Amino acid sequence: MKKDGFNFLVLLLLVCTSLFLSYMTWSQISSGPVKKSFELIENRPVDLEEFLKPSQVIVSFGQNTHTVLNQENPYFEETWGYLKSYTGKISSSVSVTGTSQIDKFLQKRGIEFVFDSSLPYSLLKTLLNLNVDTPVLKDDPRIVSVVLAEDDGLSVFLKGESGELFKIGSTKEYGEFTSIVTKIKEAKTPLYTLLPKTNLYIKISKDIYIPLDNLKLPVYSVKSAKNNLQNIASKFFPDFTIARKIEEKDGAIIFTDGTRGLRIFPKGGLEFTRPLFKEQKTKSNFKDVLTNAANFIASHGGFPKSAYLSSYKVNNQSITFVFRERLNGLPLIKSKDYLVVTVEDNQVTYYYRWLKEGEKIEERITAVSPIKAIDMVVGAKKIKEIYDLYLAYAEKDGFYLPVWVIKTDKGEFYVDARNASEITLMPSGDDV
Amino acid sequence: MKRIGIALILVLLMLFLFTTIASAEENFIIFKPEKDSTSEKVLPISGQTEPDSVIVVFLNGEKKDEITVGASGIFATQLELTEGVNKVSFKVTFPSGTTKTFTKKILLINEDQMSASILQLIKAILILK
Numbered sequence: 001m002k003k004d005g006f007n008f009l010v011l012l013l014l015v016c017t018s019l020f021l022s023y024m025t026w027s028q029i030s031s032g033p034v035k036k037s038f039e040l041i042e043n044r045p046v047d048l049e050e051f052l053k054p055s056q057v058i059v060s061f062g063q064n065t066h067t068v069l070n071q072e073n074p075y076f077e078e079t080w081g082y083l084k085s086y087t088g089k090i091s092s093s094v095s096v097t098g099t100s101q102i103d104k105f106l107q108k109r110g111i112e113f114v115f116d117s118s119l120p121y122s123l124l125k126t127l128l129n130l131n132v133d134t135p136v137l138k139d140d141p142r143i144v145s146v147v148l149a150e151d152d153g154l155s156v157f158l159k160g161e162s163g164e165l166f167k168i169g170s171t172k173e174y175g176e177f178t179s180i181v182t183k184i185k186e187a188k189t190p191l192y193t194l195l196p197k198t199n200l201y202i203k204i205s206k207d208i209y210i211p212l213d214n215l216k217l218p219v220y221s222v223k224s225a226k227n228n229l230q231n232i233a234s235k236f237f238p239d240f241t242i243a244r245k246i247e248e249k250d251g252a253i254i255f256t257d258g259t260r261g262l263r264i265f266p267k268g269g270l271e272f273t274r275p276l277f278k279e280q281k282t283k284s285n286f287k288d289v290l291t292n293a294a295n296f297i298a299s300h301g302g303f304p305k306s307a308y309l310s311s312y313k314v315n316n317q318s319i320t321f322v323f324r325e326r327l328n329g330l331p332l333i334k335s336k337d338y339l340v341v342t343v344e345d346n347q348v349t350y351y352y353r354w355l356k357e358g359e360k361i362e363e364r365i366t367a368v369s370p371i372k373a374i375d376m377v378v379g380a381k382k383i384k385e386i387y388d389l390y391l392a393y394a395e396k397d398g399f400y401l402p403v404w405v406i407k408t409d410k411g412e413f414y415v416d417a418r419n420a421s422e423i424t425l426m427p428s429g430d431d432v
Numbered sequence: 433m434k435r436i437g438i439a440l441i442l443v444l445l446m447l448f449l450f451t452t453i454a455s456a457e458e459n460f461i462i463f464k465p466e467k468d469s470t471s472e473k474v475l476p477i478s479g480q481t482e483p484d485s486v487i488v489v490f491l492n493g494e495k496k497d498e499i500t501v502g503a504s505g506i507f508a509t510q511l512e513l514t515e516g517v518n519k520v521s522f523k524v525t526f527p528s529g530t531t532k533t534f535t536k537k538i539l540l541i542n543e544d545q546m547s548a549s550i551l552q553l554i555k556a557i558l559i560l561k
Contacts (some may be wrong), residue, residue: 063470193476193508196463200480201505211458212476214509375502 039300040113040302046294048287051308051323052127053080054113055331058192058209059184062109067189072329075184079111082180083146087156088129090169095136109181110149116324116331117311118142118161123287132168141166149179160382169312190215194398195389202378203385210370210389217367217417218328220359220393220400235300236262269338269354276344286319286344293341294323296348304355308340318344327359327400331392333414335425367417368393373404376420383408391417394425459505460485460524460534466468469539470513478508482526490521514538 041050057069069076120140124130128146147157147165154174158166192209232241233255246254251266260274284292285342290309297303310324310331323339325332334354342350370389377383388407393400396412402417414423462479481487483505489497491511499507511520522534 061472062462063472064466065472065474065476189478191474193464193478193510195508196461196478196480196506198459198461198463198480200459201483201503202480210508212508261434311509369508371504371506371508372502374504379503 011127012394013236031080039305040301041142041298044298046291046298046303046407048123048291048294050129051294051303052115052119052123053308055116055308058112058114059181059248060108060110060112061185063107064193066192066194067184067207068192069184069189070329071326073189075091075180075187075189079180079184080113082176083111083113083148084128086148086171086177087146087169088131088157088410090130090132091094108150109178110147111177111181112147112159114145114386115143116308120286121158122285123290124158126287130168130243132154134168156270170337195386202374202383205387208386208389210371214365214369215367215391217402218361219363219365219402219418220327221362221368222356222398222400223360232301233262233264236260247400250423265354268356270352272300272348272351274347274349276349289319289320289343289346293343293344293348296341296351297323297339297353301353301355304339310337313365318342318349320350325355327393330402332400333392333393333394333403333405333425357396362399365402365418367402368404368415368420371403372420373406373415373417376415376422377413380422381408381410381413383410385409394423396423396425457487460522460532462522462534462536464536465536468537469541471541473513473516473540475511475513475538476508476519477511478506480505481507481524484527488523490523491517492519493521513538515540515542 053071055070057076058066059069060066060081109245119142120139121143124143125132139370141160143158145220146158147159149157151156152170153172154177155170156168158168160166191212193212195204195208195210195270197204207252237243237255237257237260241258243255243257246256248254253264255262261272263271265271275393294303304325306326308326309321311322313320320342321339322337325339338352338354340350340352341348372388374389386403386406386408390405392403392405394403401423403419403423404415406413406415413422414425449520451485459479460479460481462477464476464478478487481501482501485501487499487507488495489509489511492514496510499509501507516539516543518538520536520538523531524534525531536543
């Protein structure tokens with residue numbers, strides 16, 4: 001009897017342990033551990049391609065059927081690699097094709113690589129190993145996308161900001177292209193269609209692709225950043241021993257040496273300013289300035305691996321670069337720009353960063369259709385024109401929520417992809 | 433004279449309103465597909481019409497989708513075609529209550545069969561030659 005009692009206890013213990021371990025395993029799988037997807041590049045120079053790769057690859061299967069790949073898609077790297085290998089072999093003259101041609105390309109097979117921000121041709125040359133120099137491109141036009149299209153064999157076009165097409169090469173041998181497009185089609189990636197541009201009740205300004213099926217996306221909870229930025233404060237000063245430390249009532253900490261100033265916010269933000277030292281004036285091109293900005297971020301807090309160049313503004317001698325991070329392949333939006341660098345005469349004169357540490361999947365939702373999001377905004381805001389529409393993640397109340405971002409003639413709006421309600425990104429944390 | 437003038441103005445006003453309403457109801461545009469034939473089995477459809485209209489989509493007489501059009505007037509859907517001629521119909525009920533049906537015929541071409549037919553045609557021409 002005693003032995004039976006002991007065996008029973010052992011059995012009970014084993015069952016309880018098994019149940020406990022199963023619970024631990026399945027809770028990790030369903031909601032996910034806290035991930036640090038915002039990994040940082042800290043100890044090496046940043047390669048431009050790491051943050052200048054296209055945000056989207058639009059694949060046309062012919063006859064107005066398309067799919068859109070983001071960087072998380074397994075075929076993204078293959079298509080990008082194919083483009084680079086193709087453009088690396090081009091060395092031909094350039095002709096300007098015009099804007100009307102793009103419509104005929106939509107009927108045929110093709111791939112369009114769309115960048116987050118338009119890039120000067122001189123920078124794109126480096127990115128794509130292009131060896132094409134011609135008077136047609138001497139003004140260094142800004143390029144929004146690169147198009148591979150079945151035209152005279154397979155041709156490559158650079159698409160400018162005004163929609164003009166620059167044909168830079170063609171080939172009759174494009175079996176690999178056909179194979180890639182066929183492979184993507186057979187993978188049954190979600191189909192997309194173009195929003196109608198008929199201008200009946202609402203005008204659509206540009207080509208906007210929308211999914212025909214509602215996409216499934218995770219909702220994340222945000223893990224707050226630990227405030228360990230004081231550890232890197234010394235990197236901002238040539239002689240940190242002379243820098244004074246001031247603690248403010250709101251918990252912010254300021255370091256200053258009389259010319260440079262560094263403010264570390266209590267909730268994880270950082271802002272640095274310094275005047276331009278005129279005696280250090282140097283001439284440099286856009287690529288060098290951008291490289292300088294990226295490497296500054298890497299050496300002062302780390303360059304997020306998921307970061308990309310969202311926009312830039314040239315103002316006399318200074319360029320302000322705005323970077324954003326991606327989450328699940330989609331842009332991450334906050335109430336204000338959260339990774340900004342201003343470079344003047346190749347010196348960083350302003351730097352702001354406000355990053356989070358990681359995130360955890362809380363649930364998975366089926367996003368509302370983009371047409372429903374447009375209808376909400378049109379009905380509520382009486383808009384007349386849509387400039388752009390895309391999916392993103394927005395940080396709100398401790399969560400990263402999937403939202404439809406709609407840019408209109410009345411401003412930019414964010415529609416919760418869970419229920420098509422409008423979201424306002426209220427200032428929080430360091431930007432209050 | 434005065435009465436004639438008022439009557440004329442009223443008639444013109446009614447004509448104007450009628451034209452406006454009629455032209456609003458006429459607004460049903462299919463943006464995609466543009467062509468009448470395709471070799472793609474899945475057919476994306478998109479268009480624009482009067483907001484708050486209801487569109488019932490039929491394929492070869494069978495109801496496939498029902499769309500309530502929102503404030504933007506935009507709609508989109510997709511259909512899986514069968515080989516040969518497909519009759520795609522859109523029964524649109526406008527907010528005024530008027531119902532109209534718009535029909536489009538789309539030919540689904542089997543690419544393999546098309547290639548085989550062309551090959552046979554070439555062989556026939558060569559034989560005749």
